[in-house]
Amino acid sequence: MLQEIQNELVEIKQDFDARTQFCEVTATAWENGRCQLGGKVLDGAILTAVINQLTIRFPSVDFEATAVALLRQPHMPTLTVCTNLTGLHRRPSRISEQMNQLLNGWTVEPLFTEGSWTFVRQMDGYLGWVQSGYLCDPPAPPPTHMVGSPVCLLYTKADESTPLVGRVMGSTAVHATIVSANWARITLAGGRVGFARLDGLRPLNALPGDENGRRQQIIAAARQLLGVPYQWGGCTALGI
Template sequence: MPRGVTMDEQIKQALAAVAGQFADKRVHVCQVEVTAVTDGRITLAGAVLDEVTLTAVLSHLAATCPEYALDATAVTILRPPDRAKLAVCTTITGLYNSPGFLSEPGSYLLNGMRLEPLRADGRWLFVRQEDGYLGWVYEPYLGDDPSAVPTHLVCEPVALLRQGPDEKAALVNRVLAGTAVAITDEQNDWQHITWAGLPGGWLPAPHLRPLAGLPQTAAAQRAQLVADAPRFTGVPYLWAGISGYGIDCSGYVQLLYRLAGLTLPRDADMMFAAGQPVEPPYRPGDLLFFGSEGGHRHISHVGLSLGGWQMIHSSRSRNGVFVDEVTAVPHLRDTFAGARSFLKD
C-alpha cells in the first residue's frame, strides 16, 4: 500500500481506476461501490452492464487488494444471457438520457428496432440497442419482437402509407427512411407492408429497398451513399434526430450508411474512433470530421464527402441538410480534424 494512503482510499482509487475504463455512459454501465470492509472481506453493491464489466472490476480489485476476499453478490448484472428482446411499436420514439419525456434525448428509435430491456423505472425502461447505445424509452411504445422477418428498408425520407395501392387511398400512417418492413403483397407499382405493432398498408415500390439487394462492393456502396444523400436536402436539424422529421449530423450519416447496408456507431466521436483514417483526395462516401472551436479537437461534427472537399451534412448553423465546400466555410475549414472510411475498397 502506498505510504499515507488508507485501505479505504486505496479501494476507492482502485474502483475509480477501473470505472474509468467504462466511463462512456452511452455504451457502458459501471456503478459499483464498497458497502463494507470487514474481517478481510470487501463487500460491493451497485450495477454493471454485463459479466465482462464485473470481471474487470473484480480482477482489478483483486490485484490491488490481494489480501481481501471480494463479495459481489449485491452487484446487479443488467444484461443476463438470453433475455427476450422488445421492439419499437410506434413510428419513432425518443431514447432519453433519463426516464421522462422532459429529459434530453440521446437518440431516437425507428419502428421495429430491437431493444434489450435492462431495468425499469415506472413506465420507463432502460434499454440497449443492437449497436450498444443505451438510454431510456417509454415502455408503452414497445412490444414483443415481431415474428415477421423484414425484407425491405424504407428509403424515402417520409413515405406515406395508404390503405390501398393508390395515391388517392386514405392515409394510414407515415413510415420513415431506415425502417425495416416485411412485404406481404404487390400490385402494380405498390407493395403492401407489415411493421411492428401498427396497421399495415401500401407504399410505392420505389420507396422500398430489398435487403437482399443492398450493395455489396465498396464502389456500389459509395454510389448508393451519394445517390441517397441529396434526398434529405432541407430536412431540419434536430439534436439526436435520425429521421426525415429532423436529424443531426451523425444521425444523418448513420442513416445513409444503414440504407447502404452498413452499420456505423451512433455519434461522431465514435465514428471517428472506429473508422479507417484516409487522406486527400477524399472519395465519395468518406466521412469528414470536425472539432470544437478554439483548437480543442474534441470531435463534434461529421459530414459525408461527395468527392474531395464537397460535403453534405446536417448543419446546425444552416438548420438542416445542405451541401458545403469545406474550404470555403471558415468554421468548417478551421475545425477540420480528419477523415475516416468504413468502406473496404
C-alpha cells in the first residue's frame, strides 16, 4: 500500500505548475490504515489539495500530514538581490536551466537553502534557485530613478575618464542623488556606490501615467534592444 500511495503522489505532483507551486510530498510510513506523509510544500493550499486527491484515491486510509513542512508562513522574511544581475535557476546549479533573471534591488522570499544556493519566491510568485552570496538582508535604498538605457555605467567619480565601479542593467530601480546638471550619485542594494550620467536615468515620478504614454515609452525602450541576442530566461541587454 505504501508504494501505491507513493506512486499516486508522483502523479499528483504533475498537476502543479513548478514555476509557481512547490510540492515534494512522500509517503514515509504505513501502519494499521494510517499513512504518514513527509516532505515540503509551498503552502497550506497545496497540502490541502494533495490530501484531497489522496483521500479520493484511497478513501479508507487516514493520512497524517503534520510532518509536511509549509515553506511559506505569515510575515515571511525577505532578502534583496545585491548584485547587478543574477539568474533564477530550476536546480541549485549554474548549469541548470535559467528560468529568469533578477536585477539589483529586487526582493525575494527565502524558502530554504541547499549548500551555497537558496530556493526563493519572487514577488510575482515565481520560484527558483539563486546563489546565496548574491542575496543580502538590508533592504535596497528607496528608489528614485529607473535605468532607461540598456546598460548604465557607474564611475568612481562624476567623470567618464575615471575607473568603472560597475554596470547596472536597464529597468533597474536605483537611488540617485543629483550632483550636477549631467551626473547623479547612485547607491545600489548591497552598498555599492558610483556615479552615472543623468541621461541614462528616468525619474520614477516622471514616468508616463497614461496608457498611450506608457506604450510609447515601451516602444522606445524596445528599439534600444534591437540586435540583442536570444537567451533563455534573459531579461536584459545581455540577452533576452
